[in-house]
Amino acid sequence: MTNATKHFLTIDNGGTNTKVIIVDQDGRQLSVSSFPTDAIERRPGFREVNPGQMWRDIGKAVKAALESAGLDGSQIDGVVPVGHGKGLYVLGKDGKPFMDGILSSDSRAADLANEFESRVAEIYPISHQHVMVMQFPVLLRWLKDNEPEQYARIGHVLSNKDFIRHFLTGEILEERGDASGNNLVNLETGEYDGRLFDFFGIPEMLECMPKLVSATDRCGSITAEAAANTGLAEGTPVYAGLFDIDACALATGVLSDDIFSITAGTWNINVFPSKTMAPLDGGCMNSVFPTADTLVEASSPTSAGNLDYVLRMMTADGSKAASYDELGAMLERTDAKYTDVLFLPFLYGSNVNLGAEGAFIGLRSSSERDQLLRAVYEGVVFAHRHHVEQLLRVLGHKPKAIRISGGVCNSDPWVQMFADVLNLPVETVAVTELGGLGGAMCAAVGSGLYGSFQEAFGNMSKLAKRFEPHADQTAVYDRKFEAYEALLTALDGGWAALRDMQNSLER
Numbered sequence: 112m113t114n115a116t117k118h119f120l121t122i123d124n125g126g127t128n129t130k131v132i133i134v135d136q137d138g139r140q141l142s143v144s145s146f147p148t149d150a151i152e153r154r155p156g157f158r159e160v161n162p163g164q165m166w167r168d169i170g171k172a173v174k175a176a177l178e179s180a181g182l183d184g185s186q187i188d189g190v191v192p193v194g195h196g197k198g199l200y201v202l203g204k205d206g207k208p209f210m211d212g213i214l215s216s217d218s219r220a221a222d223l224a225n226e227f228e229s230r231v232a233e234i235y236p237i238s239h240q241h242v243m244v245m246q247f248p249v250l251l252r253w254l255k256d257n258e259p260e261q262y263a264r265i266g267h268v269l270s271n272k273d274f275i276r277h278f279l280t281g282e283i284l285e286e287r288g289d290a291s292g293n294n295l296v297n298l299e300t301g302e303y304d305g306r307l308f309d310f311f312g313i314p315e316m317l318e319c320m321p322k323l324v325s326a327t328d329r330c331g332s333i334t335a336e337a338a339a340n341t342g343l344a345e346g347t348p349v350y351a352g353l354f355d356i357d358a359c360a361l362a363t364g365v366l367s368d369d370i371f372s373i374t375a376g377t378w379n380i381n382v383f384p385s386k387t388m389a390p391l392d393g394g395c396m397n398s399v400f401p402t403a404d405t406l407v408e409a410s411s412p413t414s415a416g417n418l419d420y421v422l423r424m425m426t427a428d429g430s431k432a433a434s435y436d437e438l439g440a441m442l443e444r445t446d447a448k449y450t451d452v453l454f455l456p457f458l459y460g461s462n463v464n465l466g467a468e469g470a471f472i473g474l475r476s477s478s479e480r481d482q483l484l485r486a487v488y489e490g491v492v493f494a495h496r497h498h499v500e501q502l503l504r505v506l507g508h509k510p511k512a513i514r515i516s517g518g519v520c521n522s523d524p525w526v527q528m529f530a531d532v533l534n535l536p537v538e539t540v541a542v543t544e545l546g547g548l549g550g551a552m553c554a555a556v557g558s559g560l561y562g563s564f565q566e567a568f569g570n571m572s573k574l575a576k577r578f579e580p581h582a583d584q585t586a587v588y589d590r591k592f593e594a595y596e597a598l599l600t601a602l603d604g605g606w607a608a609l610r611d612m613q614n615s616l617e618r
Contacts, residue, residue, distance in 0.1 A: 116136060118133055120187045121190075121548075122193065125195055125355060125377060126195045126198075126378070127419070128145050129146055130143055130144065133177070133180045133187070134571070138551070143179075154219070156219045156221070158216045159211035161211050169275065173343060177342050184338065187343060188348070189555075190279060192550070193352055194272030194273075194275060196215060197292065198270075200270065202266055202274075216377060216459040220244050223249055224249050227249065232391060234310050237304050237306055237307060238294045238307055239405075240293075243396075246292075247268060247270075249294075251311070252312055265319055267321055268320055269321065272353070279331075280330060280334060281331065283321045287399050288401065290303070292398040296399070298405070303317060326350075329557060330349055359546060361564055365384065365514055372515075373499075373514070373517075375517040375519035376416065376519075379498060381409045385407045385506075386405070388407070396408040401564065407506075411461060413459070414519075416459060417456040422484075445485055449481075449485055452474060455470045464599075464603055489591065490595075512538050513529070523576070527581075531588055538575075540573065541572070542572065548571065
């Protein structure tokens with residue numbers, strides 16, 4: 112190791128916010144610059160982003176992060192893109208963007224996903240994946256059926272962070288972990304499998320798939336054009352990177368099945384690394400983890416993003432109904448008995464039925480605003496518990512602890528609620544931007560600074576707080592969760608009727 116301190120820059124493009132984070136070789140977070148991911152909703156269920164605007168915003172944020180850290184572009188030793196998993200970003204046959212990117216919270220293809228999932232046993236032995244509404248092949252098939260002119264123009268299919276890397280380097284490559292989480296890779300061989308493309312009815316897309324690379328591979332350098340947009344130095348190494356699930360797991364030191372990783376942000380993500388794959392009846396996903404283990408995942412877009420929406424919805428002008436300081440104080444002075452209202456956090460999708468949508472259940476004329484807001488917090492944690500119980504059934508025993516990341520970590524009372532609802536210790540790490548830290552660890556290993564992710568974690572991350580479950584709160588939450596699950600079962604047969612009604616009104 113040289114004496115000069117190494118600096119790594121991560122571009123973490125999430126479904127709600129995009130952040131640029133600079134971290135040094137010891138894991139110190141030197142700067143963060145962020146901007147809202149400007150989603151376009153041209154129709155209900157559609158969540159898109161303009162690539163030109165995204166690239167301009169990224170350029171401004173990189174320059175701001177460099178200035179805040181007191182660094183110039185030549186002092187950055189590696190750049191890593193981290194992005195939301197799934198969704199869809201494409202280039203034309205000329206290698207240039209021609210349509211808006213599709214975010215992972217998009218739900219336009221719900222009916223298609225339901226149809227394919229009903230036959231998932233045909234492909235599970237190949238991809239070891241269930242079908243999700245925002246996966247590449249489902250969205251590609253939707254485009255083929257509904258926007259054939261756009262579909263015919265596609266030359267290259269990319270994940271979010273691979274799309275950003277293309278802007279940085281001009282290279283067109285797809286990282287294996289993202290591809291494996293999109294039902295396009297044979298998990299036994301680690302390569303694309305034509306049978307998967309045939310299953311989804313998009314065989315012609317196989318030739319549009321870029322070469323697969325591993326997370327720590329160097330994948331080109333900052334181009335002159337990218338240097339002008341970002342302030343980074345031309346020639347700076349760029350590494351393949353990873354999707355945010357992997358980045359957060361690495362940053363929190365979730366490197367074996369002793370610890371679960373939870374990310375509570377736009378998405379409700381719950382994972383653990385495993386030496387074996389989850390079976391079909393476990394309801395979980397399997398993908399390639401950067402350590403070469405399999406990442407077992409249970410996830411859905413049912414997490415903290417629901418709170419932001421509800422806060423805006425509660426005011427006439429779209430501003431927030433209460434500040435986060437007010438909400439934190441409300442959580443501190445109340446407990447599990449405070450509200451008897453249940454909230455289904457399905458505003459952007461569901462983890463029980465692809466047609467399920469958000470709802471408050473148990474409203475009375477006496478219900479107060481804060482009772483509804485606390486119900487939203489609890490509903491989000493119940494949705495995570497639903498997934499954690501899936502993981503527990505696969506693993507067969509409880510982990511020693513859960514390490515949590517995402518926006519929820521800004522609220523100690525909310526993290527405590529996770530410990531109480533899950534009846535497990537929950538730990539946080541010192542760095543706030545875990546996607547940025549995970550990206551930096553990827554660059555540190557890729558550049559040879561550290562020999563493994565375990566070594567990188569030991570040098571770059573440390574635990575901050577540990578929250579133990581409170582038995583009295585857990586007992587109340589167990590009763591609430593039982594009612595929550597019973598209501599989901601009761602509603603299961605009604606979601607199709609709701610969707611038919613909604614579709615009739617859209618025509």
